[in-house]
Structure formats: C-alpha cells, structure tokens
Amino acid sequence: MTPAPLSLEATGRTRRRLLVSRAAEAAAVGAAAVALGALGVLIWSVGSRGAGALGWSFFTKGPALFGQAGGGIAPALVGTLLLVGVATAFALPVGVLTALYANELAPRRVARQVRLWLDVLNGFPSIVIGIFVFALCVQTSLPVIGWGRHQSAIAGGFALSIIMLPLVSRATMEVLSLVPHDLREASYALGVSRWQTVVRVVVPASLGGILTGTTLAVARAAGETAPLLFTCALAGQAVDWNPTHSVQSIPLTIFQYSESADSNLHRQAWGAAFVLIVAVLLTSLGARLLLDRSRRKLGT
C-alpha cells in the first residue's frame, strides 16, 4: 500500500481558524452589502415614487389648492436657492477667514481652541440652532439689524449658515494644511509680506479645496429641515424672491406634506424628495471628485 499523498488541506485547529477567518470576511462583505442595499432601496423608492410627480408644471407652478390634484414646488425651489444663498453669504467669508486665522496667523494654542469650539459647534443639534435663531431673530426684534419679529429667509439662512460655518471652516483648514510650506517660505524669501503671501500664494493654492468644501456644506444645508422649522416656515404660496419675507423650502415642504393625510401631497413630497436627493447627491459627488483632484494637485 502506498502512503497517503502529502496534503496541503488544513485540518483540525488550523482548519477551524481558517473557517473563522472566512466567516469574518463574509460578515464584513455582508455589512457593506447591507449599507449599499439600504442606499439602493432608498434611492429606488424615492425614484420610483417621485419620478411620476415630475413634469414641467412641477417645477414652474405653486402648490395646488386644497384637495386639487397637480401643483408644483416652484416657490420651494426659489426659497431653497434664496436660503442657501443667504447662508453661503454669511458662512463662506466667516468660515474661510476663521480658517486662515487659525492656520496661518494665530498662535498654536489659540488655533487649538478655535478648532475645538468649531467642532463643538458642529456637534450642536440642528434643532437647537433653529431655536437659537428663533429666539434671536424672530421672537425678539433686533432694532439694529431690523429683521426681527417675524420669520424670514434671512433668519432661516442665518440658521443654515451656523450649520455650514464649521463645515466650511474645517474643510478650509484641512486644505490650508496641505499647502506645502516650501511655497510659503519661497514667497517670504522673495521678500513678500505675510498678507501678500496669504492672499497671493496660500489662498490661490487652496482655492479648489475651499470651493469644494463650501459646495459640500451647501449640499448639507440645502437638505436641513430642523433649523427652518421656527425661522422660515410660515410662507405664502407664490414664488417670492424677497429675503425679508418667509419663503417655502424643499425640505420643509417634504416634511409638511409627509405629515399630511392628502395622497396628492404625498406624491408631491416624493417628487420633491426626488429633486432634492438628485441635486444633493450630484452636488456632493461632483464636489468630492473635484476635492480628490485638487488634493492630488497639492501632492498628497
């Protein structure tokens, strides 16, 4: 009888260890599949229910009268653009300048504190920010600024800008820290002053990153509902470009329609959700791709 050929098959303990490892790998793959599945189901249900509501009139008309079919989200589209515009006008300059201060000018200890409190601000629940802006701009009047005592797109935009501020600022800090020190030192060596270096060398080198960071923040702000609940919710039914008026917005429209009992409004909510999700996903996907490119350009 010939001896059994040498086998490389794992047996006993080794076999068990390999099986455990395989099981763990399968679990990891499964977890990723669950997350992708959730995304797929979400997009599919929003798409399949929302696409039917879309049409030319959906984007050009205001909401239908009570009980009637049809209607559109034109006022909400305009309102969201207005809100996001106001929010960006507040958050972009303050955020970028704060990042410049923390990364380029401030002593290390101060910069650390600034980062800490920006992170704390980022962790604040958005509903609390809504209540804060309500108490500041809607409940009491600010005679100096003069927009008090009623809801407005400015108040809502201000609330959204508080959400955006830490996002813009932290994203800017991240790109600023990627700008090579050689660039700054080369500029100083040429006798260029600090502010010229910041304005002509550091900011241009990180401009792409700042813009994409801002775009991501805009995408986030465009979908926020909670800060608008008390600051910019009671609005007319027509398209309104005046920022001192309260305006409709897409997230709030979805929220209000989703709580109603009217099935036509449900269809509208799905349609608006479809528009919002497509806009937000395309924006953040585009921003992310650009961010990767600008990072590669900075050589990391």
Place this chain on the structure above:
Amino acid sequence: MNAGSLTARAALPRSRGLGDRLGDRLLHGLTALATLLALLVVAAIVWRVADGAWPAIRLFKLGFLWHDVWNAPLDRFGARDLIVGTLVTSFGAMLLSAPLSIAIGLFLSELAPPAIRTSVGTLIDMLAAVPSVVVGLWGIYVLAPFDARHVQPLLGSILGWIPVFAHGGDHVESTVFTAMVVLTIMTVPITSSICRELFLGVPSELEQGAIALGATRWEMVRTVVVPSVRGGVVAAVILGLGRSLGEAIAVTQVIGNFIPLRASIFEPGDTIASRLANQYQGAVSSTQIAALVYLALILLAITFVTNLAARRVVERFER
C-alpha cells in the same frame, strides 16, 4: 554708525512698506474678527438657550429631569421620559450601527480591491449626504410598514420574553424600533468612513508581520489592526451617537411622538429633539415654551458631553 551699514541700508529697500504694514494689520484684524464672530455664535447659542430656559429652571428646578408628566394644559412638565427615550433610541441605534460600521470599515480597508474600495466608499459617503427629511419620508412610507409587517413580529416572536422586545401582536407602524433603524442608516456612513481611514492608517508592516507569523486575516484584524486604533474607533462610534442624539426631523417622522414611555421598543415613543420639532411652534403658554427650551438645554448638554468624551478618548489613546 559707520558708512558700511549706511550703504547696506540704502541698497536694501525697506522690507516693510506702509502698504505691507497696513495689509498685515488688516489681514490679522479681519481674520481675528471672523474667528471672534464664530466663537461668539457658540457662546450666544449657549447663552440664549440657557436664558430662554431660565423661567422653567426656576419653576421646575432639577426635578424636571426625573418628573415624568408632560401636561401642557396643566402647565406641568417633566423630562424623564423624553430623556430616557432619547438615550434608548440613540444607544439602540449605536448598538446596531457600531458593528456594522466597523465591519464596513474593515471591508473597505482590508478586503476590498482598490477599485471596489473607492467606488463602494463613495457610495457609502453618498448615503451620508441623503437629507434627514428624505430618510424620514422613506421611513414613514416604506420602512415603518415593512417593520410592522415583518421585522417586529419576527423579533417579537423570538425575543418577546424580554419585556423590551415584547410584541403585542397588533400592527404598530410608528415605533421606537423604526426610529433606531432610521438613525442607524444615518450614522453608519459617518462612523464607517472614519473607521476606514483609521484602519487604512495602520502601518502595513504590522499587518504583514502578523500574517508572516501565521495569523489568519481575522486574527490579524483582531490582534493588530483593531487594537492599534481602538481609541479612534470608539471616538467614531461616539460621534455617530452624537448625531443620533440630536436628530429631530427623521425621528419625529417615524417615532410616533408619544409619551408616557412604554417598556417595549415596538411601541411609539419620543425623544427630546423630536418633541422640540413637534411642539415648539404650537406651544401656547410661556411656561411650555420655557420647558421646551429647558429640554433644548438638556439636549445641548448631552451632546456637548458626548463630543468632549469622544475627544478625550482620542487624546487618551494617542498618548
């Protein structure tokens, strides 16, 4: 003064002209002002919320935290059930999302080939970008009916002997459990993308060393990868928890907004953030408004402590 330094002075232009001095001052002033403004916003939020809550704090004192009556017509308010509801939904979501997120992080960093890593990673980041109101809408009309029809009866029949999972047999759509699932969907992308970065940062020499010593892939992950970034993983999970604690819209859409609290998670419930979203606009009496702002203050304190805890954990493990 000798002639040499004079000529040197003449030859070199003064490096800091008026414009540069002004410019430096201006840049410094402007950026410092912006920073001050940003920090002022943080302070103003805390101050305004504390100020708004003050009448309720004076009226209900700390007893607000453990009284369980929420009766608007009688102006009697207590936060216990809302605090418990907030903690239960958020920690429940954390228990679901932590293992899922860590597993996804491991898949993306250790298992997936580079092409799949980037595309799957991007897709999961996309999940983070879905607005909470859309997740909530989907929660009401797709997830909640599915849960009520299939998941809750199934879990109830297996685990029903534990009171937390007791299932009465009736078709309840708005439940604490559905809120947990919704929060899980919202926190997994946040936590998993941090985990992926952490795991990718583990030096590959360590990993290869473990493999060379005969460890299986799982043993390498368990003994080398995870322990070396344990602090960061805990912080990532806490960060997701912080997001759950403060989520108002998606939760209020699916949780049913109901207290007193029930023992089972297959029943309606409520959280602090959800109650704020629900009642602040319709609040009539000034006492109710103050009580709601008191709630906001409690929520602020909880999220603040959570974020500081995450920071502490990172600092502690980094040392």
